[in-house]
Amino acid sequence: MNNLTFGRYVPFNTVVHRLDPRNKILMMILLLVSIFFRVSTWSTALILTGFQFLILIGIMLLAHVSFKSLFKSLSMMWILILFLMIIYIFIPNPAYNADHIAFHIGNYAVNYDAFVQAGYIIFRLVMMIMITMILTSTTKPMDLTYALEWYMTPLKIVRFPSHIVAMTLSIALRFIPTLLDETQRIMKAQSSRGVDFNHGGLIRRVRALISLVIPLFVSAISRSEELSNAMEARGYDPYGKRSRYRILSFHFVDLVGFVFVVAIFGAMLTFLILDKKYMNVDFIYWIFHAKPNF
Amino acid sequence: MAIKINHLSYVYLQKTPNEVQALHDISFEIPEGKITSIVGHTGSGKSTLIQTLNGLIAPTSGSIEISDFIVTSNLKKLKKIKELRKHVSIVFQFPEYQLFEETVEKDVAFGLRNYGYKDEDAIKKAHEALSKVGIDKSFYKRSPFELSGGEKRRVAIAGIIVLEPDVLILDEPTAGLDPQGSEVILNLIKEFNKQGKTIIIVTHDMNIVLNRSDHVVVLNEGKLAFSGTPSDLFAGDVSSYSIDIPALFSFALLLKEHGVGVDISKIKNVDDLAAQLKGLK
Numbered sequence: 001m002n003n004l005t006f007g008r009y010v011p012f013n014t015v016v017h018r019l020d021p022r023n024k025i026l027m028m029i030l031l032l033v034s035i036f037f038r039v040s041t042w043s044t045a046l047i048l049t050g051f052q053f054l055i056l057i058g059i060m061l062l063a064h065v066s067f068k069s070l071f072k073s074l075s076m077m078w079i080l081i082l083f084l085m086i087i088y089i090f091i092p093n094p095a096y097n098a099d100h101i102a103f104h105i106g107n108y109a110v111n112y113d114a115f116v117q118a119g120y121i122i123f124r125l126v127m128m129i130m131i132t133m134i135l136t137s138t139t140k141p142m143d144l145t146y147a148l149e150w151y152m153t154p155l156k157i158v159r160f161p162s163h164i165v166a167m168t169l170s171i172a173l174r175f176i177p178t179l180l181d182e183t184q185r186i187m188k189a190q191s192s193r194g195v196d197f198n199h200g201g202l203i204r205r206v207r208a209l210i211s212l213v214i215p216l217f218v219s220a221i222s223r224s225e226e227l228s229n230a231m232e233a234r235g236y237d238p239y240g241k242r243s244r245y246r247i248l249s250f251h252f253v254d255l256v257g258f259v260f261v262v263a264i265f266g267a268m269l270t271f272l273i274l275d276k277k278y279m280n281v282d283f284i285y286w287i288f289h290a291k292p293n294f
Numbered sequence: 295m296a297i298k299i300n301h302l303s304y305v306y307l308q309k310t311p312n313e314v315q316a317l318h319d320i321s322f323e324i325p326e327g328k329i330t331s332i333v334g335h336t337g338s339g340k341s342t343l344i345q346t347l348n349g350l351i352a353p354t355s356g357s358i359e360i361s362d363f364i365v366t367s368n369l370k371k372l373k374k375i376k377e378l379r380k381h382v383s384i385v386f387q388f389p390e391y392q393l394f395e396e397t398v399e400k401d402v403a404f405g406l407r408n409y410g411y412k413d414e415d416a417i418k419k420a421h422e423a424l425s426k427v428g429i430d431k432s433f434y435k436r437s438p439f440e441l442s443g444g445e446k447r448r449v450a451i452a453g454i455i456v457l458e459p460d461v462l463i464l465d466e467p468t469a470g471l472d473p474q475g476s477e478v479i480l481n482l483i484k485e486f487n488k489q490g491k492t493i494i495i496v497t498h499d500m501n502i503v504l505n506r507s508d509h510v511v512v513l514n515e516g517k518l519a520f521s522g523t524p525s526d527l528f529a530g531d532v533s534s535y536s537i538d539i540p541a542l543f544s545f546a547l548l549l550k551e552h553g554v555g556v557d558i559s560k561i562k563n564v565d566d567l568a569a570q571l572k573g574l575k
Binding site: 012186191193214215 | 380408
C-alpha cells in the first residue's frame with residue numbers, strides 16, 4: 001500500500017520547502033526541458049547528464065527527499081524499463097555503428113549502441129521522476145493548485161473558468177489521502193472476511209478487487225455529495241469574488257533558486273546550440289587537447 | 295484460553311517526521327468467553343490495538359497470544375494468518391460501507407466462499423446468520439444498498455458472524471444508530487456471548503461498558519490506564535481518562551458524598567443501587 005504514497009508531501013522545513021510554489025513549477029519545467037536537450041557526442045552528453053544528475057542528488061539531499069521512496073517508485077517502473085530496453089534493442093537504427101555488434105539473435109544483430117541508447121533514455125527518465133518527486137514531496141498539494149491557478153489567471157480574458165478548474169483540482173488532491181485511508185480501511189475490513197489481496201489466481205484477485213472497488217465508489221460518491229451540499233450550505237458560488245487566506249510570495253531565496261536553475265538551463269542550451277552549430281562538440285576532446293575542433 | 299497481550303507497541307510511519315507512537319508497551323489479558331470493552335479518547339490507540347489482534351497490522355514490538363496463534367512483529371512467521379482472521383473477526387466501524395454484492399445473501403456468503411465453502415453451503419449458512427441477526431427472509435434477494443442504516447449494519451455483522459469466529463471484535467457497533475437500532479445490535483452481541491464467544495467492543499458509550507461488559511480496558515494516550523471490572527473503574531478516579539461517568543454512577547457518587555452509605559464497587563445496575571438503598575436504615 002505504501003507504494004501508492006510515493007511523492008507524497010513530507011513536511012520538513014528546508015529551503016526547497018520554503019520556495020514559492022509558482023517558482024518551483026517554473027523551475028521544474030526548465031529542468032525537465034533541459035534534461036531532454038540532446039547533444040550528438042556521447043562523451044559530452046554523458047558529462048552533461050551526469051552533471052545534472054549530481055545537481056538533482058544535491059537538491060534531493062537539501063530537501064530531505066527520501067532516496068528509499070525514489071527506489072520504490074523505480075521498482076514499480078521495471079516493466080516500463082524492460083519495455084524500453086526491448087524497443088531499443090529490436091528496432092534497427094541506421095545511426096548505430098555497424099561495427100558495434102554485441103551478439104546475434106538468429107539473423108538479427110544486436111548493437112551495443114542500442115543498449116547505450118536505452119540506458120541513456122532510462123537514465124533521463126529516472127531524472128524526470130527525481131524532479132517531479134522533489135516538487136511533490138516539498139510542496140503542499142494546495143500550494144501547487146494555487147500556483148497553477150495563478151498561471152491560469154491570464155486565461156480569464158478568454159473566459160476560461162480557471163477558478164473552477166483549480167477548485168476541482170484541489171478537491172481531487174485533497175481527497176487522495178482520504179481515499180487512500182478509505183481504501184486501506186476497506187481492504188482491512190474485507191481481509192477480515194477472508195479476502196486475500198496478495199495471493200491467488202487471476203479470478204480470485206479480480207473478485208478481491210471488486211470487493212474493494214465497489215465500496216470505495218459508494219463511499220466516494222456519498223462523500224462528494226456531502227461535500228457539495230456542505231459547500232452550497234455555506235454559500236459557495238464558483239463565480240463569486242473571493243480573497244485568499246494564504247498569499248503566495250516571492251522571496252530572495254526564490255530569486256537565488258531561479259537564477260541557479262536558469263544558469264543550468266542556459267548552460268545546457270549553450271551546449272546544445274554549440275553542438276548544432278559546429279556539430280560534434282566533444283567535451284572530452286576540449287579538456288584533454290585544449291584545442292577545440294571548431 | 296485468555297488473549298494475552300505482552301509488551302505491545304505500535305509506531306505509525308516509523309522514521310518519518312510524521313511518526314506517531316500509537317501504543318506504548320502495553321500488557322494485559324482479555325478473559326475468554328466474556329464481553330470486554332475497550333475505551334479511551336480518540337487517538338488513544340484502540341483501533342490500532344484491535345487491528346493487531348487479528349494480524350491486520352503487525353505490532354512494532356511485543357506479541358499477542360490468541361489460543362494457538364502468536365502475533366509478533368514478523369507476520370510472515372505466522373503461516374496461518376487467514377485461519378487467525380477466521381478465528382478472530384473484526385466488525386469495523388460503519389461496516390455497512392463494506393457491502394458490495396448484488397444481494398444480501400450473496401454478501402453474507404462472500405466471506406465463507408473466501409474460505410472455500412461451496413455456493414449452496416455458503417448460502418445456507420448465510421441464511422442462518424441472517425436469521426440470527428433478525429433480517430427477514432424477504433430481504434435475502436434484495437440489494438444491500440436498498441436497506442436502512444440499521445439493517446445494513448446487521449447484514450454486515452451477519453457477514454462476519456457467518457464465519458463463526460471464536461473471538462468477535464466490534465469497533466463502535468452502535469455509532470450512528472438510533473436507540474432502538476442500538477438495542478437490537480447490543481442484544482445480538484449478548485446472544486453471541488451466550489454461545490461462548492469472546493466479545494471485544496470498542497466504544498465511547500459508558501452505558502455499554504457498565505451494563506453490557508464483564509471487563510473493561512482503558513487506554514490513555516497509547517498506554518494502558520486500567521484493566522478490570524466496570525464497577526471498579528467507575529468507583530475509582532476516572533477524571534483523567536476523558537470518559538463520561540454513567541448517570542447511575544454520578545448519582546451514586548453524589549449520594550455517597552452526601553453521607554449515604556452506598557458501596558459503589560457493588561453497583562452494576564439500577565436494581566443493585568435500589569437494593570442497597572432499601573437495605574439502608
